[in-house]
Amino acid sequence: MKAVVLEKTCKADELEVKEVPIPKVVKDKVLLKVKGFGINRSEIILRDYEADEDYIDLPVIPGIECIGEIVGPSNSSFKKGDIVACLMGGMGRTFDGSYAEYALIPIKNTFKVRENTLKNLSLEEIISIPETYFTAYGSLYECLNLKSDDVLLIRGATSATGISAIQLAQITGAKIIATSRNQKGIEKLEKLGVDYPIIDDGDICQKVLDIFPEGVEKVLDLIGPSKLNDTIKTLKFRGILCITGVLGGEEYVKNFNPIADVPNGRYLTGFYSNYPTQKIMDDMFDFIIKNNVKPVISAVFNSLEDISKAHILMESNKVQGKIIFKLD
Numbered sequence: 001m002k003a004v005v006l007e008k009t010c011k012a013d014e015l016e017v018k019e020v021p022i023p024k025v026v027k028d029k030v031l032l033k034v035k036g037f038g039i040n041r042s043e044i045i046l047r048d049y050e051a052d053e054d055y056i057d058l059p060v061i062p063g064i065e066c067i068g069e070i071v072g073p074s075n076s077s078f079k080k081g082d083i084v085a086c087l088m089g090g091m092g093r094t095f096d097g098s099y100a101e102y103a104l105i106p107i108k109n110t111f112k113v114r115e116n117t118l119k120n121l122s123l124e125e126i127i128s129i130p131e132t133y134f135t136a137y138g139s140l141y142e143c144l145n146l147k148s149d150d151v152l153l154i155r156g157a158t159s160a161t162g163i164s165a166i167q168l169a170q171i172t173g174a175k176i177i178a179t180s181r182n183q184k185g186i187e188k189l190e191k192l193g194v195d196y197p198i199i200d201d202g203d204i205c206q207k208v209l210d211i212f213p214e215g216v217e218k219v220l221d222l223i224g225p226s227k228l229n230d231t232i233k234t235l236k237f238r239g240i241l242c243i244t245g246v247l248g249g250e251e252y253v254k255n256f257n258p259i260a261d262v263p264n265g266r267y268l269t270g271f272y273s274n275y276p277t278q279k280i281m282d283d284m285f286d287f288i289i290k291n292n293v294k295p296v297i298s299a300v301f302n303s304l305e306d307i308s309k310a311h312i313l314m315e316s317n318k319v320q321g322k323i324i325f326k327l328d
């Protein structure tokens, strides 16, 4: 089969497609034909520097998510021909992932895509959903407990995750403040119907307080530790901030004193998409279908040979929405 094989950290244009054996079916793992996958920031991070970490077994086939068709059900309850979504749990990092024609994935990271979903959404839409919407859905409802009368700030809102969070939060009825670093992003946010699009020039706290002087109830933070000191000050008393992304480039909080830097009565949490379940995936797809959410797809590639182009496109920050591969 063809697969993108990462042997060491490299630049986007150095990614290569190779011929490798189709994996053999083993106990507790299913073999699937990959129908498509989304591109994620964490795959850029893996290629760029994370592949040098001890816990990454090189060479590795990247790709933390995919939609596939079961060809080898092994000891699972899946049948040949079932369409499944696979994500996380070490996929594309500690075991081979989805940048390939076939993938061997642990049963516990494989979730049935039900008839209702296949009937109501196109294959491209289904491919664009698993990791991105699961992350937005979990951040908003599991971590932030978003309510209809909340004001929600989304920092890093033009990212694929940010856009899906905007769509889901609008269904809930929350008022939304959302950021982009440039005018093109602001126009995108306006088109999406965001109540208060604002420019992020590094410090947004005062801009948010100019609109809501007491602060906001909820913050979905996709920029992360590099701006935490500024972001956390936008919270209202009893407000919650969920760090989900690290677009700002820093994964760890430096020089952060929780006693002094978290204002009294404000709460800090984080979301990690490593633990999807069949129930949450079903609930999420049902929520998307019931509310007629249309995933925003910014680019579709049809050949693994285009993997460098896709990584370059993501790094350019020129598209707003999900980049996907649809392989058949």
Ligand SMILES: NC(=O)c1ccc[n+]([C@@H]2O[C@H](COP(=O)([O-])OP(=O)(O)OC[C@H]3O[C@@H](n4cnc5c(N)ncnc54)[C@H](OP(=O)(O)O)[C@@H]3O)[C@@H](O)[C@H]2O)c1
Pocket: 039, 040, 041, 042, 131, 132, 135, 156, 158, 159, 160, 161, 162, 179, 180, 181, 182, 185, 222, 223, 243, 244, 245, 246, 247, 248, 249, 271, 272, 273, 274, 314, 317, 318, 319, 320, 321
């Ligand atoms: N916690 C989890 O389990 C989990 C799961 C999925 C994703 N994530 C994280 O969520 C974040 C979003 O991922 P994604 O795949 O949705 O991203 P994406 O679509 O690639 O995001 C692209 C947008 O991010 C903004 N951006 C890029 N670099 C930035 C910087 N240095 N500072 C501020 N904004 C920047 C740009 O918007 P503007 O140019 O408009 O400002 C750009 O258009 C990533 O950090 C990813 O690792 C976390």
